[in-house]
Amino acid sequence: MATARPVRAMDPYAEQFWAFTQARELRLQQCADCRKFRWPPGPTCDRCLSDNFDWRRIRGTGKVLSWTTFHRGYFPEYPPPHTVVVLELDEGPLFVSVPVEISPRELREGMTLALRWTDGQDRLGEYNLPVFGPMNG
Amino acid sequence: MNGRLAPLKDIVAIVGVGETDYAKDYRGSGGQAVEKGVARYDSYTLASRALKRALDDAGLTKSDIDGLCTANLSGERASELWGLNPRWSGSGDAAQCIIEATMAINAGLCTTVALVYGNAQRSMDTAYGGARVTGGAITSYFYYAPWGMTSQGALYALFFQRHKLLYGTTEEQLGAIAVAFRKHAGLNPNAVMQKPLTITEYLNAPYIAEPLRLYDYCLINDGGVALIVRRADMARDLRQRPIMVSGFGWSEENVDATQLRPRLKSFYHGAHHEVAAQVYPMAGVTPNDVDVFATYDSFSVHLLASLEGFGFCKEGEGGAFVQGGRIELGGELPCNTSGGMLSESYMQSWNHQPELVRQLRGGLGSRQVAGAEVAQYVHDVAGKCKSLIYTKGA
């Protein structure tokens, strides 16, 4: 059984995003007209209002912008302490994730982290969760 | 833009304010805080009580009301409950309602608007984090649940962590905000949290979402607030001195909001700058003229953001600015003089307005800002920013 996680917010675009994770592919929508990457997934390019897009596999690296450690439990699936990090992906979007193979004390502003995968499931099904760890890991 | 707002300066006044008994209602009969989820009130009970008090404060009756703004309430049910058939109605946060009521009055749709908020959030055990959060219009409040990210507090923790990383702001500097607001609450008999707070107690309190601690978070209590806004030429000769709505501004920084770009890359200063460019010229004042200041403060961090964004100090210097009593009563810029949402009452922008009105009316005793002529409120919820400037008028 995959690890239980809090339920995902779902719409037709999120459904596609999570479907790719079953093959461990991190894909974001890129506007087919002006090439802007967007996140979270959705129907329209916010720069040019085009609804033409491609699901692009991204490099899976980004720089640390900020992080927080929960010392109080909010989800039974994530007992405290639990740390969340925000990265600026090479392709542009900011991405909220979980740091792995690194302690919160070792996180630094601007540090590059790279994509890892961990399993997950909720009442909507099984998927893989994109998480981030050190480059040389 | 400023030229277009200028004709709306001083065309309406706040003529009445009413609030429920926050402190008394928070304690049970034994003097202890009432547990969350133990229903004692509903939102309409609290709102009705506040409305009656605001009308009494103004010396008006409900037959004088021809417009109604409701917040956290059904407009229909509230009107029905109070026997009102308004000619205009609205809803939203306090700043939004005041701005929209001003426009409705200016357009001739109505003359006297009751703005009423009620929230039995403690009785109802309202959740602001975890699996019960739906987020309303703000997607970032729930979207990252699969990664264990939740709560507005954690989003402000990310904001403050970024501020620390960029500017070297310290947790002790941030603590001065909670300490100052608590000091103000100690002078306010209606504040829920009046027990003095020292910086040592602040630093010894547990982290909730590190680097934010317990006292960086607002409290959760039941309450209601009402304001009566009336056309200025009809506001004289009432029970209270009318307090003029002299300036306002509105801007929302929503592009890339869910991925937290405006929160973490600009601290919402884009919206702050837009609003500052409206509110100060409209009122004909500058930040230097502001005698008493209040900011939306579900978290202490809000004050750093608004002080920097509205030009009270340079970007990155908010941590130093709030030191040394500068934001306390008697200081250069007294902020959230009622205790704010951190220590007086979490009325989601509504309790700040009666306090600023009272400060300009005068006679608040030990809590009075001496000679207060200009008061400013800054509203900023996830980059949805508005501001109001109140003056004593002519």
Ligand SMILES: [Zn+2]
């Ligand atoms: Zn585009």
